[in-house]
Amino acid sequence: MDFNLTDEQQMLRDAAARFVREQYSFEERRHVAAASGWSPERWAQYAEMGWLALGIPEAHGGLGCSFVETAIVAEELGRGLALEPFIECGVLAARLIETADAAAFADKRGELLEGIANGSLQVALAHSEPGNRFELDGLGTTARAEGAGFVLDGVKMMVPALGAADQLIVSATVQGQGVALFLVPRDAVTVHLYPLIDGTRAGDVELRSVFVGPEARLTSPGTGVALLEEALDRAALAQVAHALGCMEAVLEITSEYLKTRQQFGQAIGKFQALQHRMAEMFVEVQETRSILYRGMAHLEGSASARKQAVSAAKVMLGSAGRFVGGQGIQLHGGIGVTDEYQIGHYYKRLLVLDKLCGDSDWHLGRFIAAQKETA
Amino acid sequence: MRFDFSPEDEAFRAEVRAFFREHLPSDMARRFHIGAHPPERRDVKAFQALLHSRGWGAPHWPQEWGGTGWTPMQKHLFMEELYNADGLDYGWQGLHMVAPVLLEFGTEAQKQRFLPPMIRGDEFWAQGFSEPGAGSDLANLRTQAQLDGDEWVVNGQKIWTSDSAMSEWGFFLVRTDPSVKPQRGISCLLIPMNAAGLSIRPIVSIEGGTGLNEVFLDNVRVPRDHLVGEAGMGWTYAKYLLEKERTSSAFLYFNKRELEKAREIARRQMAGGVALIDAPAFANKLARVEVDVLALEYSVLRVLSNEKNRQNLDAVVSALKLRGSALQQLVTDLQVEALGLHALRYWAHGEGEVIDADEAVRWPDFVPGRTAGALIARASTIYGGSQEVQKNIIAKLAFSL
Numbered sequence: 001m002d003f004n005l006t007d008e009q010q011m012l013r014d015a016a017a018r019f020v021r022e023q024y025s026f027e028e029r030r031h032v033a034a035a036s037g038w039s040p041e042r043w044a045q046y047a048e049m050g051w052l053a054l055g056i057p058e059a060h061g062g063l064g065c066s067f068v069e070t071a072i073v074a075e076e077l078g079r080g081l082a083l084e085p086f087i088e089c090g091v092l093a094a095r096l097i098e099t100a101d102a103a104a105f106a107d108k109r110g111e112l113l114e115g116i117a118n119g120s121l122q123v124a125l126a127h128s129e130p131g132n133r134f135e136l137d138g139l140g141t142t143a144r145a146e147g148a149g150f151v152l153d154g155v156k157m158m159v160p161a162l163g164a165a166d167q168l169i170v171s172a173t174v175q176g177q178g179v180a181l182f183l184v185p186r187d188a189v190t191v192h193l194y195p196l197i198d199g200t201r202a203g204d205v206e207l208r209s210v211f212v213g214p215e216a217r218l219t220s221p222g223t224g225v226a227l228l229e230e231a232l233d234r235a236a237l238a239q240v241a242h243a244l245g246c247m248e249a250v251l252e253i254t255s256e257y258l259k260t261r262q263q264f265g266q267a268i269g270k271f272q273a274l275q276h277r278m279a280e281m282f283v284e285v286q287e288t289r290s291i292l293y294r295g296m297a298h299l300e301g302s303a304s305a306r307k308q309a310v311s312a313a314k315v316m317l318g319s320a321g322r323f324v325g326g327q328g329i330q331l332h333g334g335i336g337v338t339d340e341y342q343i344g345h346y347y348k349r350l351l352v353l354d355k356l357c358g359d360s361d362w363h364l365g366r367f368i369a370a371q372k373e374t375a
Numbered sequence: 376m377r378f379d380f381s382p383e384d385e386a387f388r389a390e391v392r393a394f395f396r397e398h399l400p401s402d403m404a405r406r407f408h409i410g411a412h413p414p415e416r417r418d419v420k421a422f423q424a425l426l427h428s429r430g431w432g433a434p435h436w437p438q439e440w441g442g443t444g445w446t447p448m449q450k451h452l453f454m455e456e457l458y459n460a461d462g463l464d465y466g467w468q469g470l471h472m473v474a475p476v477l478l479e480f481g482t483e484a485q486k487q488r489f490l491p492p493m494i495r496g497d498e499f500w501a502q503g504f505s506e507p508g509a510g511s512d513l514a515n516l517r518t519q520a521q522l523d524g525d526e527w528v529v530n531g532q533k534i535w536t537s538d539s540a541m542s543e544w545g546f547f548l549v550r551t552d553p554s555v556k557p558q559r560g561i562s563c564l565l566i567p568m569n570a571a572g573l574s575i576r577p578i579v580s581i582e583g584g585t586g587l588n589e590v591f592l593d594n595v596r597v598p599r600d601h602l603v604g605e606a607g608m609g610w611t612y613a614k615y616l617l618e619k620e621r622t623s624s625a626f627l628y629f630n631k632r633e634l635e636k637a638r639e640i641a642r643r644q645m646a647g648g649v650a651l652i653d654a655p656a657f658a659n660k661l662a663r664v665e666v667d668v669l670a671l672e673y674s675v676l677r678v679l680s681n682e683k684n685r686q687n688l689d690a691v692v693s694a695l696k697l698r699g700s701a702l703q704q705l706v707t708d709l710q711v712e713a714l715g716l717h718a719l720r721y722w723a724h725g726e727g728e729v730i731d732a733d734e735a736v737r738w739p740d741f742v743p744g745r746t747a748g749a750l751i752a753r754a755s756t757i758y759g760g761s762q763e764v765q766k767n768i769i770a771k772l773a774f775s776l
Contacts, residue, residue, distance in 0.1 A: 001448065002377040003682040009376070068376050255774040275770035282769050283694045286686070290673035291666070297378030297673075312666045368662045 003293060005072070013072050015049060020080030026342045029081055033199030038084045038164050047119025052090045055234075056098065060113035067234065067299050071241035071292065078245025081342075081349050083200055085124070085161030087242065089116060092235035093123035096169050096181060099227050100218035108183070108215060112167075124165035126156040126184075126205045127228070134358040136225045136232075137179045141207065143172040149213045150174075152182060156205040160356060163193055163201030169218065170207065171228060179224035183216045198349045226303070233310040236357040237295045240313045243321050243353045244292055246346050247285045250328035253343060254278065257332055268331075277327055284320040291316045304373035311358075311367035318360030321350035380448065388452045395460035398425055402728075404461040408636075409744030411724060412584035412751055414465060416499070416541040422463045423496025432494040433470050435619075437478065440486070441494045447679040458632040468538060469493045469500035473546045475619045476563065476612045480604030489544070489565070501568060503533040503547035503590055504613075511764050513548075514557040514610065518592060520549040520564055527551075527564060527602065529572075529595040535758070539575045539588035542568050547592075548613065551606045561609035565601040572596070580754075582747035583724070621692050622675045624759060625699035630668050630706050633748070637661065637709040640741050644713055651713055660712070664705045671698055690773035693765040700755040700762065707749035718746045 005013060023045070032039045046052050054069045056062020063069075070091055077086055097112050115121025131140050141154025152172055159168070168184045188210045193203040219227055255278060258269030268274055291313045298309035325347035329336035336343050354360060380388075403418055413419075426432045427441070434450050436442030445453065457464060474493060477485050492498040509516035518531025529549055539545065545566045552560035566573065572595040577585040604612060641652035641661065651657050674695055677684070684691060711718045720742070727743025756762045770776040 001380065001676055001680045003677050003680055005376065066376075251774075255776065258774075258776060269774075269776040272767070275774075275776045276763070276766040278774050278776060279693075279697070279766035279769035282690065282773050283697050286674060286691060286694045287667065287670040287698060290677060291670040293376075293378070293677065294669055294673045296376070309669075312669050315663070315666050316670060364659055364662050364666075367666065368658050371662070371665075 005068075009068060009072060012069055013076060016051070016073050016076035017079070019045065019049070020076055020082065024080040024082055026081075026345075029083065029199070032083055033195075036163060037195060037199060037201035038161070040164075042082070043084050043122075043164075044119050046084060046086060046090070047117070051086065052094075052119055053117035055091065056094055056113050056117050060098075060110050061117045062113065067237070067296055070234075070238055071296060074238040074241035075245035075248075078242035078349075079249045081198070081246065081249075081345055083198075085122065085164065085200075087235050087238045088124055088161035089122050089165075091238045092125055092231055093169060095231040095234050096125065096218065096227065097123070099231065100181070101223055101227065102217050102220050104215045105183075105218050112183075121166055122161070122164045123167045123169060123183075124159055124161045125171075125231075126159040126162075126168045127171045128158045129155060130157050134362040136229055137173075139171055139173045139179060141170065141172040143174045143180060143182060143217075145174075146211065149211055150182065150217065152184065152207045152210045152212065154207050156207070158202050159205055160196075160202050161200065162191060162203035162205070168205065170205070171224070174221070177221040177224075179219075179228065180221070181218040181224055181228065182212055183218060184210060184212060188212075196352060198345070198352045200352075230303070230306070232357050233306055234299065236314050236363075237292070237299065237310050239353045239357060240288065240292045240295060240317045243317045243350055244285070244288050246350055246353070247281075247288065247321065247324040250324050250343065250346050251278070251281060251285060253346075254281075254328045254331050261333075274331055277331060281324045281327055284324050288313075288316050288320045302374075304370045308367055308370035308374055311363035311370060314358060314363040315360050315367060317350075318354040318363075321354055325350040380452075384448055384452060387449050388456060391453050391456040392460070394429060394431075395456060395462055398429075399460055399462060406728060407463050408461040409727065410748050411744070412580065412582065412747075413538055413541060413586040414463060419463065419465050419499070419541070420496045423466060423494075427495055432496070433474065435471070436474060436490075436494070440478065440490050447681075451676070451679055454628045455631070458628040461632075464628065466493075466496075466499065468502040468542075468546060469498070469544075471620060471623070472502060472616055473500050473544075473565075475616060476546075476603055479615065480608070480612055482600070484600070485565075485603065498544060499538060499542040501536050501539040501542040501545040501588075501590075503536050503545050503566075505535045506532060507534050511761055513613075514561070516548055516550060516561065518547070518549045519553070520551050520562065522551075522599065523596075525599045526596045527599060529564065529566065529592045529597065531592050533590040533592070534588075535578075536575075536588045536590045537586055539568060539590055540577060540585070544568060545573075545590070548609050551602075555607070558610040559607055561613075562606045563603040563609045563612055564597065565603065566592075566595060566597050570595045570597065580751060582750035583721070584747070584751060621688070622678050622695060624692065624696035625671055625675050626703055626755070627668075627671055627675045627699065630671065630699065630702045633703070633706040633710065634661075634665060634668055636741070636745070637706055637713055640710055640713040640745070643739060643741060644715060644717075646715075657713065661709055664702070664709060667698065667702055668706070671695070671702060674698070687772040690769045693760075693768040693772075696760060697762055697765045697769075700759075703752045703755040704749070707745070707752040710745040711749045714742060714745060717742045720746075722747065 051073045053062040054065045058064040094116050143150040143152050170182045170184045174180045190206040191203050196202050261268050295309045295313040298305045328343045335341045434443040438444045506516050520527040520529045545568050547564045549564050550560050551562040572593040574591045576589040578587040644651040646654045722743045730740050
């Protein structure tokens with residue numbers, strides 16, 4: 001085992017850290033969040049630096065890197081609370097397109113992946129529904145065969161990164177075949193956008209008798225859930241890396257604050273109660289990094305080992321994120337609960353990361369199920 | 376980054392596993408599975424001799440003294456297999472504390488005298504650090520050693536001196552110079568436990584064990600050459616020890632093995648007509664602790680594989696101790712919880728080693744030892760630097776607070 005970065009990986013980390021430091025100040029971020037929830041200029045920079053091509057195979061214009069590179073960028077973007085859909089589009093949608101196994105879809109794959117890699121195309125997954133929580137199947141949205149194609153009907157909610165999406169990947173139930181995924185142009189559906197608590201833009205999608213051709217179907221009969229789950233696992237693990245960056249930033253910001261804030265005639269960092277809190281937060285962050293690495297170690301393994309490892313990491317994201325984010329606020333006192341100051345924004349992002357791609361309770365349940373499979 | 380074990384590592388694991396399967400007597404493994412504090416001296420001795428016969432008596436020592444030359448990853452796999460086989464991880468004071476200090480700072484004569492009987496399992500060692508007035512504040516220790524001709528004359532009192540009763544030798548921190556600042560006046564002295572003037576009073580610990588002791592030193596005389604290294608360097612040597620044993624404070628192998636025992640109990644205990652392990656409330660608790668153990672494993676692997684961490688390494692080690700010792704309590708508490716009413720029975724030393732078929736209906740073989748283990752695990756967050764001391768260290772080293 002070797003947990004050290006290669007020279008190339010270290011350069012990638014340095015570049016991402018520099019980008020966040022120099023181009024993504026808290027004020028800059030506030031401006032982007034208020035305007036549209038993402039920045040097309042920043043997105044172009046992501047593409048220019050190759051971040052959107054990291055996981056895409058070289059045959060499709062990508063860099064064909066391991067997941068380690070994705071995690072490195074996700075973590076650094078987390079430090080700066082970056083708003084662009086690096087995970088939603090660059091990891092999740094790209095993976096769904098890459099692994100789509102329907103023969104008729106194969107011709108579209110290259111063009112779509114190249115579009116994502118060069119930053120010209122954004123794709124978002126529309127999966128959650130008002131009637132389901134984090135389940136993968138049992139969807140109310142349906143796809144009915146008509147002619148050679150399909151007609152989609154249903155309502156999707158909480159589609160992350162919908163604001164910037166050009167295309168959607170919609171999950172739907174095909175009668176007798178379970179869940180399948182379909183590529184749907186955004187202008188074929190009705191979209192209701194809203195901001196999330198972390199400043200990004202999600203939205204709901206209404207599909208009213210939307211017709212798509214046969215080539216729009218990504219998955220063969222029976223494979224939809226497995227492909228969806230695998231891609232969501234990669235996104236979930238990228239979220240853990242992103243959350244790790246958030247938490248590291250919380251430690252840094254908070255420890256600095258403890259050294260400057262004076263009360264009772266001294267820096268409050270002199271008080272042991274607060275020192276011990278920082279130590280507890282430090283342990284949580286250390287352990288989150290470890291469980292992230294464990295997740296990466298099992299990402300390419302068997303499905304049950306992968307699910308067990310990703311769910312373990314996501315469970316820890318939930319508890320560590322809430323603790324570190326919450327105590328980051330607590331140690332700041334009143335300023336911590338203001339919109340003006342950055343620490344509360346980390347808490348909100350950590351809350352969003354806990355919920356997207358399955359929350360802690362859901363992942364704990366999946367962890368137990370996967371444990372039984374691997375036993 | 377590379378996350379897999381090499382084929383050589385996997386082959387090594389299989390070799391270790393096979394060795395224990397073939398050579399560890401089942402009755403001994405049963406006693407170690409139950410766990411006793413302390414174990415019987417004859418078992419400790421026999422197990423050490425078994426390891427030594429295979430050349431594995433002290434893997435971490437230099438090869439010229441009987442070490443194995445294993446990589447950190449091989450040592451990791453060895454420990455994992457040792458615990459899986461219900462082997463014994465004992466003799467810490469000698470093999471892991473006295474020996475590294477002797478190897479680095481001792482004289483050739485000291486090494487020749489003390490290391491061979493230690494690795495063979497012929498001589499055991501007690502550790503005399505803590506005193507009634509020097510617990511977390513160890514530098515405050517008062518036991519004095521004064522030179523009188525060619526002998527040190529030692530006076531004072533030690534406490535929590537593990538294994539005093541079963542050991543031939545003690546490794547004592549004593550004050551040899553009261554005139555300098557506390558850390559500078561401490562020395563390491565090797566004292567035979569049967570020395571005139573040395574008396575031992577066992578302390579019965581919370582679970583009924585007698586591993587802990589008070590040791591009284593009343594004009595105990597030991598030859599001058601029983602001092603290790605230089606006088607006044609005891610504090611430095613003690614810190615050197617901690618450097619050598621960075622990951623052991625995580626108690627990873629203990630935590631993994633005891634978690635497995637909790638799972639096994641929960642598979643066999645029934646609750647409301649289903650196995651307890653399938654009862655959601657218990658399954659969730661078990662799973663949440665398991666997530667922490669899995670993370671701890673990778674925290675250990677990160678240190679073992681020499682990850683270049685941006686964090687201060689001593690702070691990382693304190694984090695391992697904090698989480699690892701808290702987990703010792705969590706995993707053993709899970710066993711107690713899984714046992715239900717079975718957990719409440721007191722088992723005397725050695726009781727429950729053999730349970731016949733009739734009795735096993737009422738008292739399954741997984742019961743003895745578990746509650747005792749959970750009780751003594753309350754000590755895990757106190758010894759070796761309490762949780763509170765570890766947090767002080769992290770605050771200082773990671774955040775400069």
